[in-house]
Every structure is written in C-alpha cells, then in structure tokens.
Amino acid sequence: MTSTGGNETVSTSKTQAGKTPAEKAAAEPRPVTDGEYLLEVDDLGKHFPVTAGVLRRQVAAVKAVDGVSFSVRKGETLGLVGESGCGKSTTGRMIMRLLDPSFGKITFEGQDITKMPQRRLRPFRRDLQMIFQDPYSSLNPRKTVGAIVGAPFRLQNIEAEQGVKKAVQEILELVGLSPEHYNRYPHEFSGGQRQRIGIARTLALKPKLIIADEPVSALDVSVQAQVVNLLEDLQDQLDLTYVVIAHDLSVVRHISDRVAVMYLGKIVELADRTDLYERPMHPYTNALLSAVPIPDPAQRGERRRIRLQGDVPSPLDPPPACRFHTRCWKAQDICRQVEPPLVELSPGHQAACHFPENTTVSATDAVAKAAVAPGAAPAGDAGAASAADSAE
Numbered sequence: 485m486t487s488t489g490g491n492e493t494v495s496t497s498k499t500q501a502g503k504t505p506a507e508k509a510a511a512e513p514r515p516v517t518d519g520e521y522l523l524e525v526d527d528l529g530k531h532f533p534v535t536a537g538v539l540r541r542q543v544a545a546v547k548a549v550d551g552v553s554f555s556v557r558k559g560e561t562l563g564l565v566g567e568s569g570c571g572k573s574t575t576g577r578m579i580m581r582l583l584d585p586s587f588g589k590i591t592f593e594g595q596d597i598t599k600m601p602q603r604r605l606r607p608f609r610r611d612l613q614m615i616f617q618d619p620y621s622s623l624n625p626r627k628t629v630g631a632i633v634g635a636p637f638r639l640q641n642i643e644a645e646q647g648v649k650k651a652v653q654e655i656l657e658l659v660g661l662s663p664e665h666y667n668r669y670p671h672e673f674s675g676g677q678r679q680r681i682g683i684a685r686t687l688a689l690k691p692k693l694i695i696a697d698e699p700v701s702a703l704d705v706s707v708q709a710q711v712v713n714l715l716e717d718l719q720d721q722l723d724l725t726y727v728v729i730a731h732d733l734s735v736v737r738h739i740s741d742r743v744a745v746m747y748l749g750k751i752v753e754l755a756d757r758t759d760l761y762e763r764p765m766h767p768y769t770n771a772l773l774s775a776v777p778i779p780d781p782a783q784r785g786e787r788r789r790i791r792l793q794g795d796v797p798s799p800l801d802p803p804p805a806c807r808f809h810t811r812c813w814k815a816q817d818i819c820r821q822v823e824p825p826l827v828e829l830s831p832g833h834q835a836a837c838h839f840p841e842n843t844t845v846s847a848t849d850a851v852a853k854a855a856v857a858p859g860a861a862p863a864g865d866a867g868a869a870s871a872a873d874s875a876e
C-alpha cells in the first residue's frame with residue numbers, strides 16, 4: 485500500500501511499481517499496429533434545437549458537433565481535446581448512444597449502432613462503457629461500493645462464476661482498492677479513490693471500449709498521475725481501447741496514441757501524438773500547445789506563447805468557412821470563404837487549414853481543391869512552396 489500526497493491510500497499495481505509519472509510520460513507511445521478498427525465515426529453531428537413560444541417551435545440550433553469523422557483501432561487510445569464547449573462530451577455521449585445523433589454514422593465492431601433500438605443495444609452496453617469527470621456526483625451516496633460496482637451484473641442479468649461479491653472484490657483489487665472496501669460508502673473515500681470506484685464499475689462486465697470524459701480533471705494534481713497510470717495499466721492487462729476526452733493537453737499527451745483536436749464542433753487536426761505535439765499543423769493546435777507549461781526551464785525560452793484573441797464564437801451561429809478565422813492570426817480571404825476540409829497532409833497527419841504550419845507541402849492548393857471538390861485527392865504528395873509559416 486502507498487500513501488500519497490493527495491490524501492489517498494491505494495495499493496500499487498505491479499506494472500506501476502518503480503516508475504515515476506515523469507518516466508512514464510517520457511516513455512515512447514505503445515506501438516499500435518494497423519489493426520482492425522473497433523470504432524468508426526463518420527460525419528457524426530448533433531444539433532440541439534432551440535425552441536421558442538407556446539408552440540415551442542424550433543427557432544435555431546446549437547451546432548454542438550457538426551460532422552466529425554475518426555476511427556479507433558483495437559487496443560489504441562485516441563485523445564479528444566479542445567476548449568470548453570467544443571463538443572467533446574456530446575461526441576462521447578453519442579458514441580455511447582446516450583444521445584441520438586442528428587446525422588452521421590457510428591460503427592462498433594463492424595455493426596452500425598447509430599439508430600439501433602435500445603433493446604438491440606443491450607449486448608453493446610457491456611462492451612461500451614463511460615468514465616465520468618466527477619467522481620462525486622457519478623456515484624450514488626446511498627449505495628455501498630459493493631452495490632455500485634456490482635450493479636452492472638444485476639442490470640445485465642449476468643451471473644459471475646465465483647459469485648458477484650467475489651467478482652466485485654477482485655475488480656476492487658484490480659483498480660488499487662481493497663476487497664474490504666466492499667461495504668463502505670462513497671463519502672468514506674478521497675477523490676482519487678472515488679474515481680477508482682467509478683473505473684471499477686466500468687470494468688465489471690469486461691468492456692472493449694471505454695470513453696473516459698475528463699477522467700482526472702476534478703482531481704488533485706498529485707492524484708491525477710496515479711489515475712492516468714492506472715488507466716494505462718488496466719489497458720495493458722485487460723486489452724482495453726480508450727477514447728480519452730480532456731481539455732488538458734498534458735493528460736492527453738501522456739495517455740494517447742493519437743490525438744484529435746476539436747474546435748467549435750469540428751475536428752481540425754488528427755495525428756499521432758508525437759507528430760501532433762512536435763509538428764502541429766493547425767494554428768489552433770499550435771496556440772493550445774503554446775499554453776502548455778514546459779517543466780524544463782532550459783526549453784521554456786524557445787517557445788513563444790500564442791495568445792488567442794477573443795472568445796470562442798457561439799455554436800448557435802458559428803463563423804462561415806473556417807470556423808477559426810475570427811481568432812486566427814493567419815486568416816486570409818479564402819479562410820472566410822472556403823471551408824478547409826480535414827485532409828492528410830503527411831502520412832497519418834490530418835489538418836483542416838488553408839495555411840498549415842510545420843509542413844513542407846504546399847497544402848493550400850490541395851486543400852482548396854479538395855474543398856471545391858470534396859472526395860478529390862487529398863493533399864500529401866509533392867508540392868511547391870512551403871505553406872509552413874511558423875506561428876508568430
């Protein structure tokens with residue numbers, strides 16, 4: 485057992501032992517092979533209607549998610565980042581089928597689950613689980629830990645071989661809690677331990693995909709690294725696939741194999757994590773990264789902070805063409821007139837920008853061409869002039 489600065493007492497798992505969070509952060513990303521896709525999201529969108537009057541007629545729509553596409557391979561972790569309100573949670577909740585999409589398609593293990601009725605979704609509910617941001621409100625204070633973690637067995641009518649109590653106690657050990665915690669109540673635990681209870685609940689039925697929505701942002705910094713390490717250890721032990729939603733780019737960098745950056749309901753960049761953090765192509769990603777603190781003072785001087793002007797526009801009336809143009813220091817006429825599609829500008833690295841950075845490919849022409857004729861060959865091959873103006 486280990487006592488932590490975050491007032492948390494947990495047992496450390498075998499794979500965590502001997503590794504500091506910094507060492508783990510420095511570790512290379514786990515190799516993810518070109519395996520089969522577990523989850524495929526195609527042009528997914530959610531427009532929340534805004535109604536008015538006694539007849540509650542729709543007068544507008546909040547374009548919370550406005551056509552996002554990505555795939556997640558088995559065993560991979562995809563990070564989803566972006567400022568508050570950009571549509572991360574809505575995307576996660578649609579994948580979980582907690583919200584019905586307005587348009588688009590969700591495919592899980594090759595099956596289209598977009599409009600599957602709840603009755604047929606039942607078996608998928610075991611495979612798809614969600615970890616929520618707030619471990620305080622997501623646990624019923626009147627239920628014991630045993631009842632909370634054992635609930636999925638009862639809800640799905642599943643008999644555990646060795647009995648539900650034994651199965652729950654094993655899961656508690658797996659997440660670094662003690663089997664003796666079975667009869668305790670959530671208020672008896674620290675924040676980090678409560679998040680472990682939440683994680684234990686999602687593991688009960690051996691899911692394949694876990695959507696973790698801001699899994700550590702409500703926790704003390706000292707406890708955050710432990711919970712992130714736990715998620716990584718569980719992934720290795722249980723062969724899990726994650727979509728990790730966070731506004732904190734450090735957390736996403738630590739845990740993700742690939743990262744998708746969202747802005748106002750759209751994905752603006754998607755790449756392997758090293759590529760994204762070392763060679764961001766979209767100005768918005770550059771701005772976000774420039775705000776991440778660098779622990780090493782020697783490197784701090786090399787990077788200039790990009791301060792974005794103005795607030796994020798309202799998703800009720802997003803700016804036309806490139807949604808980022810109202811805050812982008814590189815914006816030109818074409819940015820206000822033609823929407824840049826998300827295209828591959830180097831292998832595995834997609835960005836939606838007419839003037840991307842950190843690329844020797846002249847993306848502008850190819851992107852504009854693809855914008856005029858969607859489906860036309862994306863950028864990624866030879867180009868003439870460099871479009872990679874660095875962020876000033």
Ligand SMILES: Nc1ncnc2c1ncn2[C@@H]1O[C@H](COP(=O)(O)OP(=O)(O)OP(=O)(O)O)[C@@H](O)[C@H]1O
Pocket residue numbers: 532546547548566567568569570571572573574575731799
């Ligand atoms: N049920 C709803 N009805 C109307 N608008 C909604 C609803 N749920 C979310 N929204 C709006 O949709 C947009 C996206 O919300 P969402 O919660 O997905 O953002 P987020 O990226 O998860 O933000 P945060 O980082 O703050 O959690 C926001 O403008 C939000 O106000």
Ligand code: SF4
Pocket residue numbers: 766767768806807808809810812813814815816819824836837838839840
């Ligand atoms: S398309 Fe234009 S406005 Fe949009 S991010 Fe790129 S340079 Fe900025």
Ligand SMILES: [Mg+2]
Pocket residue numbers: 572573574697
């Ligand atoms: Mg959210």
